Amino acid sequence: MTNNLEIICIGNELLIGKTLNTNANWLAKRVTNLGLNTTRITVVSDNITEISNAINEAINRNPRFILTTGGLGPTFDDKTLEGLAEALGTTTETNQQALQMVKEKYQSYAKQTKTGEIELTAARVKMANIPKGTKPLPNAVGTAPAVVAKHQNVTIFALPGVPSEMKAIFDESVAPVLQQASCGVTFYETSIETVNVMESEMAPCVDEVMHTNPYVYIKSHPKGEERLPQIEFHLSTTADDVDVAKKRVTEALVQLTELIRQKGGKITDIKSTE
Amino acid sequence: MTNNLEIICIGNELLIGKTLNTNANWLAKRVTNLGLNTTRITVVSDNITEISNAINEAINRNPRFILTTGGLGPTFDDKTLEGLAEALGTTTETNQQALQMVKEKYQSYAKQTKTGEIELTAARVKMANIPKGTKPLPNAVGTAPAVVAKHQNVTIFALPGVPSEMKAIFDESVAPVLQQASCGVTFYETSIETVNVMESEMAPCVDEVMHTNPYVYIKSHPKGEERLPQIEFHLSTTADDVDVAKKRVTEALVQLTELIRQKGGKITDIKSTE
Incomplete structure (x- = not known):
């Protein structure tokens, strides 16, 4: 079911x-x-x-x-x-x-x-x-x-x-x-706000992080314009256990954060909610 | 079409x-x-x-x-x-x-x-x-x-x-x-805010006004609770001509307003938009 x-x-x-x-x-x-x-x-x-x-x-x-x-x-x-x-x-x-x-x-x-x-x-x-x-x-x-x-x-x-x-x-x-x-399934999400990287530039990076972290869904939400980029990356997962969910999202977050920095982007905020 | x-x-x-x-x-x-x-x-x-x-x-x-x-x-x-x-x-x-x-x-x-x-x-x-x-x-x-x-x-x-x-x-x-x-069809709407009448009390009145004014659609939106009633009545119509649309809504509004008063209700606001 x-x-x-x-x-x-x-x-x-x-x-x-x-x-x-x-x-x-x-x-x-x-x-x-x-x-x-x-x-x-x-x-x-x-x-x-x-x-x-x-x-x-x-x-x-x-x-x-x-x-x-x-x-x-x-x-x-x-x-x-x-x-x-x-x-x-x-x-x-x-x-x-x-x-x-x-x-x-x-x-x-x-x-x-x-x-x-x-x-x-x-x-x-x-x-x-x-x-x-x-x-x-x-x-x-x-x-x-x-x-x-x-x-x-x-x-x-x-x-x-x-x-x-x-x-x-x-x-x-x-x-x-x-x-x-739902038998205790937990949804866990984290959002990071960035400036100075374009969504189109990060697109292959998001693919890479999702490939390494198959249970984590990452979606980018452009907030400024493509030329004055301000992007929110939303990472989420569901798991039977909240610690498993947190661990998955955190691992993906670490990898994504590093790629954002490599592209010259700056992280301005991180928010997690359960 | x-x-x-x-x-x-x-x-x-x-x-x-x-x-x-x-x-x-x-x-x-x-x-x-x-x-x-x-x-x-x-x-x-x-x-x-x-x-x-x-x-x-x-x-x-x-x-x-x-x-x-x-x-x-x-x-x-x-x-x-x-x-x-x-x-x-x-x-x-x-x-x-x-x-x-x-x-x-x-x-x-x-x-x-x-x-x-x-x-x-x-x-x-x-x-x-x-x-x-x-x-x-x-x-x-x-x-x-x-x-x-x-x-x-x-x-x-x-x-x-x-x-x-x-x-x-x-x-x-x-x-x-x-x-x-749309060939110039116009939508016209008016909202009235009331206090002191219950939605359930006004239900037959709304039916009556819509029966007399078949081109006007009236919908009540309760905002307070049924026992401390605060209701918005939203009247709308579409017509080929804006004056026809306004006339229709106004006629329905006059009749509805009178019925609200008869039931002891008080009108606190009227807003029209084109």
């Missing part, structure tokens, strides 16, 4: 450039640090067929997990769960456990209103309509429950689009599952 | 969460303002098969344009043009016009070096290897030429990942083509 994971972000606001997709970035970073590989991020509109197609296409690439964000709320354009149901070949129904979660939320909000009551309208009940055979997950921060579905070998988590809600549910209900799945 | 466009972003740094995908956001906003619809954003790794698959899948959805970002540089992991070639059923070859562009760049950089010379290494020539039958586009800011390809009814632009280079090439070589294709 692979450790592959796909992220699907749902929302017209992402496709018109109104909203910067910080959710995908946050999730990708957390997923990587938990030892899994994000193999694709897909952004689609608030349209049932688009959502269903994106989920089906992801399922057919056989990842271990799919995370969706967005489209779980009370409005007409929150269509993720209908799209998920279509992808799973089923329909949505009011889930009693989800309805209980929604009711309890409004009961707690109602205490703060003048009348002490909040009506359970159709828009509010809608948040408890989830695909048959799936389970609701509690939303500690907001109202709409998240959903977990199992389909063939894929586990699908449908998370809200509001960042604070998405993050809280990820940490509570998703991260523990991913961590267990 | 549709006005649909897909964006494909290539780069492991996006999939490990190292880099926030500001390129997709910038492009999506510009594309929308030029009157086209971004229907999907896909992020894949620096892998020829992944890139080729993503491009092929996009082609099969029959958009009018595909924009790719990233993977045009001199290093081993800049694989976009090989992926594009594979998707187009061809291979890359050294394009003389592209080679001339690369040569001229290095000649101009060479003037600033001590020796006055920069060797045209394999890594540098690599940037002039583009798919057969495609054309290079000048890169005013950086070194690697961009590429334009026509396949069936789709025009594909392969742009660099470095934001300053991507933006310059988009403005110079892509925007004029998109503008002509």
Whole structure:
């Protein structure tokens, strides 16, 4: 079984450039640090067929997990769960456990209103309509429950689009599952910032270091212009053991640093994160 | 022919969460303002098969344009043009016009070096290897030429990942083509910020306003929590004429504003952009 994971972000606001997709970035970073590989991020509109197609296409690439964000709320354009149901070949129904979660939320909000009551309208009940055979997950921060579905070998988590809600549910209900799945694999990365060498000049050096250190992936990120070069080299690896990961990256770093100096480059910063 | 466009972003740094995908956001906003619809954003790794698959899948959805970002540089992991070639059923070859562009760049950089010379290494020539039958586009800011390809009814632009280079090439070589294709369609949007109404309470009101104003799309973006509600309502439309677009959004806005007030909500800000 692979450790592959796909992220699907749902929302017209992402496709018109109104909203910067910080959710995908946050999730990708957390997923990587938990030892899994994000193999694709897909952004689609608030349209049932688009959502269903994106989920089906992801399922057919056989990842271990799919995370969706967005489209779980009370409005007409929150269509993720209908799209998920279509992808799973089923329909949505009011889930009693989800309805209980929604009711309890409004009961707690109602205490703060003048009348002490909040009506359970159709828009509010809608948040408890989830695909048959799936389970609701509690939303500690907001109202709409998240959903977990199992389909063939894929586990699908449908998370809200509001960042604070998405993050809280990820940490509570998703991260523990991913961590267990990755069996303690560690991602380790180091970045070095350089000046005075061109990316094109360093390209064969990067090849050489990666050839000597086959488990380390090195990517150069030009930041200035080619003629006023400022390059970040990002070295990363995954390993079962954090010390092994560190040792691999360090060995590659020593070799790369020496080659940068030989080419007349200067290292201005080194940053490591686990 | 549709006005649909897909964006494909290539780069492991996006999939490990190292880099926030500001390129997709910038492009999506510009594309929308030029009157086209971004229907999907896909992020894949620096892998020829992944890139080729993503491009092929996009082609099969029959958009009018595909924009790719990233993977045009001199290093081993800049694989976009090989992926594009594979998707187009061809291979890359050294394009003389592209080679001339690369040569001229290095000649101009060479003037600033001590020796006055920069060797045209394999890594540098690599940037002039583009798919057969495609054309290079000048890169005013950086070194690697961009590429334009026509396949069936789709025009594909392969742009660099470095934001300053991507933006310059988009403005110079892509925007004029998109503008002509959209035949002057205008996108118009207005946002209003509210407090004291819950998103779930406003959901049926939004339905009502969209029913009365079928050309206006309204989306609510909760910013606070459901119990301490702070909602942004985003109204948008596209029309052949900017005055028509403004009139449509304004009529919907008047109706929505009244409904927000009736529910006890307060409007704290209104922003319009063209």
